Amino acid sequence: MEPAAPNSPPVSRRQFLRQGSRAAALTGFGALFGVLAQRTSARTTVWQIDPAKCLRCGRCATECVLQQSAVKCVHSFAMCGYCQLCTGYFVPEPNDLNTAAENQLCPTAAIKRSYVEDPYYEYTIDENLCIGCAKCVEGCNRFGNGSLHLQVRHDQCVNCNECSIARVCAGDAFRRVPTDQPYLLKTKGHGE
Amino acid sequence: MKHGFIRSRFTRRQFLKRAARQTGLTGLGGVLALAASRAACANPGDEPNPFAYDLGRLQRTDPKLVHYELQNRIRAPRAEPRRLALGPGPAIYVAAGNYISVLDSAGAVTSEIALAAPARCLSVTPAGILYAGLRDHIEVFDARGQRQAAWEAPAKRTWFTGLAVTDKEVFAADAGNRVVLRYDRSGKILGRIGEKNKERNVPGFIVPSPFFDLKAHQDGLLRVVNPGRHRVEAYTREGDFEFAWGKPSAAIEGFCGCCNPVSLALMADGRFVTCEKGLPRVKVYSAQGEFESVVAGVEAFSENAKACAANDPSDCTKGGLDAAVDADGRVYVLDLVAGDVRVMVRKASRQG
Numbered sequence: 001m002e003p004a005a006p007n008s009p010p011v012s013r014r015q016f017l018r019q020g021s022r023a024a025a026l027t028g029f030g031a032l033f034g035v036l037a038q039r040t041s042a043r044t045t046v047w048q049i050d051p052a053k054c055l056r057c058g059r060c061a062t063e064c065v066l067q068q069s070a071v072k073c074v075h076s077f078a079m080c081g082y083c084q085l086c087t088g089y090f091v092p093e094p095n096d097l098n099t100a101a102e103n104q105l106c107p108t109a110a111i112k113r114s115y116v117e118d119p120y121y122e123y124t125i126d127e128n129l130c131i132g133c134a135k136c137v138e139g140c141n142r143f144g145n146g147s148l149h150l151q152v153r154h155d156q157c158v159n160c161n162e163c164s165i166a167r168v169c170a171g172d173a174f175r176r177v178p179t180d181q182p183y184l185l186k187t188k189g190h191g192e
Numbered sequence: 193m194k195h196g197f198i199r200s201r202f203t204r205r206q207f208l209k210r211a212a213r214q215t216g217l218t219g220l221g222g223v224l225a226l227a228a229s230r231a232a233c234a235n236p237g238d239e240p241n242p243f244a245y246d247l248g249r250l251q252r253t254d255p256k257l258v259h260y261e262l263q264n265r266i267r268a269p270r271a272e273p274r275r276l277a278l279g280p281g282p283a284i285y286v287a288a289g290n291y292i293s294v295l296d297s298a299g300a301v302t303s304e305i306a307l308a309a310p311a312r313c314l315s316v317t318p319a320g321i322l323y324a325g326l327r328d329h330i331e332v333f334d335a336r337g338q339r340q341a342a343w344e345a346p347a348k349r350t351w352f353t354g355l356a357v358t359d360k361e362v363f364a365a366d367a368g369n370r371v372v373l374r375y376d377r378s379g380k381i382l383g384r385i386g387e388k389n390k391e392r393n394v395p396g397f398i399v400p401s402p403f404f405d406l407k408a409h410q411d412g413l414l415r416v417v418n419p420g421r422h423r424v425e426a427y428t429r430e431g432d433f434e435f436a437w438g439k440p441s442a443a444i445e446g447f448c449g450c451c452n453p454v455s456l457a458l459m460a461d462g463r464f465v466t467c468e469k470g471l472p473r474v475k476v477y478s479a480q481g482e483f484e485s486v487v488a489g490v491e492a493f494s495e496n497a498k499a500c501a502a503n504d505p506s507d508c509t510k511g512g513l514d515a516a517v518d519a520d521g522r523v524y525v526l527d528l529v530a531g532d533v534r535v536m537v538r539k540a541s542r543q544g
Contacts, residue, residue, distance in 0.1 A: 119421065
């Protein structure tokens with residue numbers, strides 16, 4: 001075995017180029033991984049409304065970047081009184097307790113009223129019609145148990161970095177929640 | 193030729209000067225527009241809610257209907273007041289937090305009873321025996337505040353919200369099971385009143401939230417609030433449904449919202465005082481259930497009205513009022529939100 005010449009360079013040009021290109025490839029891969037990791041982390045949380053803070057200010061209907069807001073009214077049936085005179089469904093002074101348009105509080109007739117048994121009625125939300133204005137939520141909270149409340153629907157929300165509703169939310173009710181628990185639903189029983 | 197024409201109209205210096213001026217003006221315009229748009233967005237809270245829930249005129253009471261005025265205001269001695277009752281003296285019993293405080297007519301605390309849980313209803317006999325309904329059981333105290341008995345929970349979902357005591361019996365309104373239980377004074381259950389029964393023509397109680405009150409009337413019949421039907425129903429001790437009065441309406445003569453009245457008080461002459469939530473108001477009805485007058489309207493309970501209105505995240509189960517009437521016709525109103533007892537007397541102009 002011949003000893004290396006004392007004045008020969010420790011790394012040959014070929015070695016240098018090989019190692020350099022490997023290092024560059026690794027750096028690029030690291031950078032790519034970092035970017036992907038960052039994007040994945042941004043997707044681990046989503047926007048949601050805390051019903052305990054919502055002030056029913058109406059801005060969910062007007063401020064969302066979508067033409068029809070991604071915020072919808074949802075109904076906690078466990079809390080509902082199934083009232084004949086639902087103050088979330090009827091205007092404050094209805095002519096009669098029926099489904100006539102003039103008696104309905106919802107500006108888009110998004111609440112469906114169906115008879116269960118005397119004198120109970122069930123109220124369900126048609127999310128295709130709901131604009132998230134919270135008028136029914138206010139009616140329900142004003143007189144009743146507060147079973148109607150607003151939530152961001154994640155099949156529609158585009159999860160903006162800066163939610164345009166959150167920016168102007170009067171109750172500071174918007175917050176990021178984990179994607180695996182994306183809803184803050186009301187479940188508390190009557191008076192608890 | 194073309195170049196010469198241009199040169200004849202603008203020198204390079206003029207061109208640069210004009211361009212700089214126009215750029216400056218455009219920039220200034222942009223800055224102004226940006227400032228204007230920022231100013232418009234600076235206070236979004238100032239913009240009116242286009243979807244506001246408007247109760248409008250319902251929040252104002254016709255002054256001609258208000259026949260009572262404030263005589264005294266007593267601060268509730270503890271936080272979270274729930275119920276009010278009058279004992280001999282009259283002593284004012286206020287259930288607040290895990291205590292029942294006994295106040296004199298000036299509002300000074302004369303004694304207190306500590307409980308393991310909040311009392312949700314009270315009734316005091318002329319001899320000063322106090323019955324307190326905790327969530328699922330009833331406790332009995334003698335006139336010195338010593339606990340004499342605790343009646344065990346009658347059912348799994350029991351939620352007592354109203355008590356009425358007669359010479360021989362105790363009637364307890366159980367909101368959880370939508371029934372009135374009839375006890376003897378030793379705590380033995382004698383019967384159940386008000387369960388839906390078509391054969392007996394009993395309509396059944398509709399109790400959407402834990403507000404379900406009752407009183408034993410001088411005529412021997414029980415008066416039980418059926419809040420989901422917006423009326424007061426009369427029952428015999430044996431549970432026969434006799435008649436009912438009251439109608440759903442946000443107007444002053446009716447009971448507003450989904451479920452009202454939330455509490456009931458009896459006057460010495462057999463008339464009724466009712467309390468409502470949502471639109472907090474206290475009214476007087478005749479013994480037959482005809483609307484007579486207003487003790488205090490929505491204006492008198494501004495904090496209470498706000499408790500479940502917009503700009504407050506809570507719902508209406510946090511609000512409510514309770515009332516009791518003394519032998520002189522003074523109406524004591526407990527405001528659960530403001531945490532005080534208002535002593536209301538009939539206006540001088542309305543007396544006689």
